[in-house]
Amino acid sequence: MTRPFVLLFKEPIVLCLSMYTAIVYGTLYLFFTAFPIVFQTTRGWSSGVGGLAFLGVGLGMLIGTALAPVNNKIYLRATRKSPTGRAPPEARLPMAMLGGALLPSAIFWFAFTSTPSVHWIVPILAGVPFGCGMLLVFSSIINYLIDCYLMYAASALAANTVLRSLLGAVFPLFSTYMYQNLGNAWASALVAFLSLACAPMPFLFYRYGAKIRARSKFSPNMPPAPPAPVAATASTSTENASKVAQPDSDSALEPEYAADAGLEEEQARQAELAKRKAGDQIV
Template sequence: MGSSVASNEIPALQKVFHVPNGSQTILPATMYLIGFVLGPLVFAPLSEQYGRRPVLVWTLCLYIIFTMACALAPNWAALLVFRVLSGIFASPPMSVTGGSIADVDEDKVARGRANVIWSTATLVGPLAGPVISGYTYQYSWTWGFWAAMMLSGICLVAVLLQPETLATKILRDRAAKLNKEKGSDRYIAPADQERLSLLVTLKITTTRPIHLMFTEMLVSLTCLYMAFVYSVFYMLLEIFPDIFEGIYGFTAGESGLAFVIMFAGSVVTVAVSLLYDRYAQGIVRKHPHKQAEYLRLPIACIGGPLFVVALLWLGWTSKPSIPWIVPLLSMVPYGVAYQMIFMAMINYISDAYGIFASSALAACAAARSVAGAVIPLAVDSMVDGLGIAWSCSLLAFISCGLSLVPFGFIIWGEKIRARSNFSKKLQETSHPELELTRSLSLV
């Protein structure tokens, strides 16, 4: 929610901070997403080394502090700095949560269902931002930030009640407790058998997402696909006012309700996913020793073409001669497609990279945050030059090409993994965190 909560407060921010029209108006969202680029690259691998819970607790506390700072910002520059810091400390759940789910659920079907709930939550947040700010901005531009801070306080209570899920951290804590009780140092956790220096550990863990992004084809292509789909969402934040306020005369609050329609589509996806899980569960039971990550991908194979259809529908029906309900309803298949793509690709990467799912997901989170921060800066020029219909068509054509990614993974995914040294060691080593840390230290 933090990324989009300022979307409808831009006119008020322009008035208060004397910001001219133009590309500066998208900077509150852009700066937040820049923080989303930086955060996962550091915090996700640190969570694999020092535990999920400490990372989530401390970063959420800092996020609350810097969100409050946004509401109290004395000028435009300070607001943008606080937005970057808010984004950095809001980013860990986007990658660490996937790792926690992989820690807890060894059963891939159960893990998939948990990821469905999580990926739905990651969609609800950005959708809720425009709805909330669409109504709160008329009272004060600060109310969107106060709302985000209060909701984060509720989340902090939930995180504090969450136990540690990382096996290596749990064993390390147990060993430390036993050593303290026995007054000895005889108990050593497996992850500590080859303990590296703090500097070397930080170097390895913080470069792992980048290593995966540029050396693992599965991660690279997933990053590319998810990054573009994610950036389209933030482009729609800029296009929607042109359509629903400019063409149909909606208020900012009413325009934000289009995102509620999008959420309705994502709910449909949850139901479809749960039904599909029954089929996947049957396959897994028949072939328990066979890698079945590819079973995640048919959902994305449906979502990709549907995403293209939704964009064409929106672009070519946004005309004064066509009732507003027609382009608005395009957000139902858009919500379905967005959720299908994210849900399938996140599940696939989580299954494929096991204990290092957080690092792989961090690479994806960083890539899509870069795209979400940079690509929407071109929206005004694109719409001015091409118009709404052809702008949406351009996005649809690019989406059509990228929709081939999950099909390619189904056909060649196992061959790609068979050639990957990282994947081989992950499958063959009893303690992959030790073996891969040892090998990455040589990179």
Template sequence: MTYTILYGLTTFAAQFNSTTMTSNNFLEEMESLYHLSRECALLGTALYILGIAFGPMMFAPMSEMYGRKVGVFIPFFISSLFTFATSISYNVAGIMVTRFFAGFFSGAPIVSAGGVLADIWSPGARGAAFGLYACFVSTGPSFGPVLSSLLISSSSSSESWRIPQWFIGLVDLFMIALCLSTLEETYEPVILSWRARDRRLDSKQWNIHSLHDTWKFDLRETVSVHLIRPFAMLATPIVFLMALYASYVYGLFYLIITNVPEAFFLTKGWEGTQGTLPLISLFLGVVTGSIFNMLWARRYAQIIDRSSDKTIPEQRLPIMMMAGWLMPVGIFIFGWTCNAKIHWIAPCIGIAFIGAGFITIFQGSINYLVDSFTKYSASAIAANTFLRSVFAASFPLFAKQLFVNLQVSWGSSLIGFIALGMIPIPFFFFKYGRKIRAKNPYSNRVS
């Protein structure tokens, strides 16, 4: 459990950094200092998330070649350096470039940490472990605006936006030092390679090698596996529709995070840190949804124990079918109660529903893809990560215009109706997924 928590906290820090530039007082300071529009001020967030989209394509093979610790913490250390570089940048170009590379290198813990869980947990216990890990991944962004706003408000400097960047950079370094001093390598091929090296040196028998020692880096293979195959899999029905569903709710998740402060300012006049406090209800919703996921993971383990199959992908879907409605309902509650006449608790309940619905859909879709394409699960997850990062980077850029032009009520209704239209996706695959997988060249063998 120590490994799950520490790698989860590392990922929490990487995700937390993605939204430190979304609080209203940060955006207003950037707009004033650099004469930017709201959309341009949000580019720091968008570019960080786009960096996360591309980073896994480089760091997934790195963790398989040199081990999880090297593949996670060296890139994460470089990410922290770029975060410090953001804090000392004095022009918009410098801020945007350093934010992109901070996100690019932070993609390592976000993606490769999942491999650690696969290393240390059995298939039956893995669902609950991934549920806890997903909770860390998803709660990080909800705290970014709150803490960023608190740090900025505590300073009287005209450039207090730099303080959150220093803070998260120091948190990153602390997590790196803690994990490197506490955790051992978990990737078995690398561990066996180290043992073979030690025996070779001790016995002077130079022919002792592990299978991993014979593996050589092949650029063509790396491009095929980590660049071409994810996009090829994205063209298949299961990967495309499940990734589309997960990406849409992921985009909505970031849209809500970046625009809840704006919505409460427009409707209730809440400014600064006060406007970010409703995001705590998003955190509570994600935690509640994660509990749902872990409870269903136990139920799934019982189903597997009674079956001759190692995995039954369609049994990952009922949690999405049961709880997928929470997100659109939460969006409607938030949109139609976030006004001056209704108590603030009502839209916060809607935001909590959004968080619970998001995490059940998001985690359920990933579990389904992993179980459907076990051999090529890394490529399936890479395709999912790329598409969801594109959605998450782009959605906040049009959200202000959405809420200003259509108002909070109808703007929320528009995105809520689209979310409603995606609810049938898991029902469809629950009924027809087995037949579709049987025709998919990348899927597990269907008996």
């Protein structure tokens, strides 16, 4: 029960990346309050029409999901290049770098286009890079934590979930007052600055993550991959080749010799039966 909190407060990787995902998660829940303010209160949309503003975020998440094969190719390339046959955990972070660049850009875009003088499609389109970046950051960081801590991955994810859920619950509590006091533009810009401050984290852990993991007692050193059984494979192939090269004795017989052998066996069998009958008659 205590290990998630130990990881959260003693492991820099868990603490920093959990804080990052918590801010992104809190921003998502803050938008559930900000979008009605921007599109319904400011622009006068109805509740039903105002809900359509989230289509941009949904489209961005679909694009982020479609980028999963690209992420897999990057990871497989790192696996092939690794001398141990296993990709380092940092190979999970390139997509988080992309997502980290998309998130503040999208929130700044939304912040300064949320006024009624700007066409309504412009702030809605800002949701596309936000949804894509959010999905990329989440998926990359979760996979990175799993690869870093292996048998302690459940505790690392629990710590991440606790902090993320906490900020997701807190952000909507003050979002209405923040937008009323700061205005639509600067209230959103404040969240964008938070996201911008967290954006370098994937880059830093990509560069220094291996050194940080080496000092951790919870991040096990991955053993090298076992070598391929070359000798066993060679001996097996030699045995198979010898079996192929040496035909079976029965199949190697010529047809006429095989027929003669069968005839001799039949004659011997009949002679044995005749002897048994003769013995029975004598008895």
